[in-house]
Amino acid sequence: MGDAVTAPSSAALLVLADGTLLRGEAFGAVGTAIGEVVFNTGMTGYQEVMTDPSYSGQLVTFTYPELGNTGINASDQEADHPHVRGVIARQTSPVASNWRSEGDLDGWLRSHGVVGIRGVDTRALVRHLREGGAINGAISSDGTSPEALLDQVRAAPAMQGLDLASVVTTSEPYQWDATCSADFDVRPQSLPDRPYRVVAVDYGIKRAILERLVAHGCSVTVLPASASLEQVLSHQPEGVFLSNGPGDPAAVTSGIALARDLLVQPDLPVFGICLGHQILALALGGRRFKLGYGHRGLNHPCGSPGQVEITSQNHGFAIEADSLPADRVAITHHNLNDGTVAALALRDQPVFGVQYHPEASPGPHDADHHFARFVALMAERRARDAR
Numbered sequence: 001m002g003d004a005v006t007a008p009s010s011a012a013l014l015v016l017a018d019g020t021l022l023r024g025e026a027f028g029a030v031g032t033a034i035g036e037v038v039f040n041t042g043m044t045g046y047q048e049v050m051t052d053p054s055y056s057g058q059l060v061t062f063t064y065p066e067l068g069n070t071g072i073n074a075s076d077q078e079a080d081h082p083h084v085r086g087v088i089a090r091q092t093s094p095v096a097s098n099w100r101s102e103g104d105l106d107g108w109l110r111s112h113g114v115v116g117i118r119g120v121d122t123r124a125l126v127r128h129l130r131e132g133g134a135i136n137g138a139i140s141s142d143g144t145s146p147e148a149l150l151d152q153v154r155a156a157p158a159m160q161g162l163d164l165a166s167v168v169t170t171s172e173p174y175q176w177d178a179t180c181s182a183d184f185d186v187r188p189q190s191l192p193d194r195p196y197r198v199v200a201v202d203y204g205i206k207r208a209i210l211e212r213l214v215a216h217g218c219s220v221t222v223l224p225a226s227a228s229l230e231q232v233l234s235h236q237p238e239g240v241f242l243s244n245g246p247g248d249p250a251a252v253t254s255g256i257a258l259a260r261d262l263l264v265q266p267d268l269p270v271f272g273i274c275l276g277h278q279i280l281a282l283a284l285g286g287r288r289f290k291l292g293y294g295h296r297g298l299n300h301p302c303g304s305p306g307q308v309e310i311t312s313q314n315h316g317f318a319i320e321a322d323s324l325p326a327d328r329v330a331i332t333h334h335n336l337n338d339g340t341v342a343a344l345a346l347r348d349q350p351v352f353g354v355q356y357h358p359e360a361s362p363g364p365h366d367a368d369h370h371f372a373r374f375v376a377l378m379a380e381r382r383a384r385d386a387r
């Protein structure tokens with residue numbers, strides 16, 4: 001990804017590792033971006049998706065047919081800058097029109113060096129990805145030949161084995177005490193006199209998760225992905241949160257070691273979302289596998305007996321149900337589209353993980369109660385300690 005420049009030509013190529021070549025028009029920055037080609041089916045939230053650190057290293061195909069309509073604003077950022085490596089669109093809007101808009105998508109991507117291609121038949125591309133699985137590819141608008149791009153794509157590392165959490169994590173600890181700034185946010189808030197002290201380990205944490213933790217009554221100290229048990233405990237947490245993040249959970253060895261250590265702390269509430277959920281499962285002796293083309297969208301039904309939540313999802317790996325020790329771990333939710341593990345909880349400890357995104361940014365709010373559940377575990381512990 002190079003510096004922001006205006007496209008000298010509007011041509012762009014999309015080359016997949018299987019030799020597929022699609023032609024389109026350039027938008028965003030001029031350059032070549034190589035990564036895993038995936039797709040997201042959400043009808044809203046392109047800015048949140050593009051800034052979600054879990055998309056680091058990926059070229060995201062949006063099935064929603066037009067991007068950029070509502071522009072870009074400072075409030076919808078999940079991180080300081082886009083993390084997506086490239087954007088694949090059917091069409092982009094020539095105008096950004098929204099009362100919250102502060103900039104346009106094309107200029108914003110250009111200023112952050114993110115390469116885009118538009119004019120692609122995204123429905124055909126998604127059918128191809130659903131049949132063959134997520135695959136490495138290149139978006140290029142700098143004149144590199146298709147043959148050279150194919151060589152570069154085939155030489156690029158596979159997502160399996162990649163530790164990307166250590167790339168996107170914070171370098172320094174920081175404190176977070178803000179809720180969502182939008183005045184139209186009607187989700188419940190419960191701000192206690194004495195907020196719950198939470199340490200969140202940052203493997204690529206989304207801002208909306210921090211905001212929902214605070215809205216449910218937490219005061220959050222965020223630590224880098226390399227945090228040790230001693231560093232976590234030095235903040236005297238009443239609960240520990242393991243964040244979402246990019247890459248292969250099996251490669252996040254420091255996180256798995258930390259989760260193992262946390263699991264032997266007596267009575268310590270631990271909550272993991274997405275990568276954090278996968279890290280918890282691996283620490284419990286579980287195994288992860290790569291999904292064919294992943295779950296990325298806003299309408300994935302997940303269920304527990306008698307209750308279904310429509311959930312926001314973004315993951316390429318999942319946990320093998322049979323690999324979890326059934327005497328210790330209950331699978332509390334399944335993804336109702338394909339039956340994969342969607343959430344787990346320890347039978348005898350205040351520890352649980354959710355594969356989907358209760359912060360719903362973007363997406364439905366059905367799963368917000370998982371934050372309240374984490375806080376309830378901390379409240380129970382406080383009450384026990386006070387006795």
Ligand SMILES: NC(=O)CC[C@H](N)C(=O)O
Binds near residue numbers: 244245249275314
């Ligand atoms: N959103 C996330 O935390 C993603 C987790 C992991 N990188 C996966 O693709 O499965």
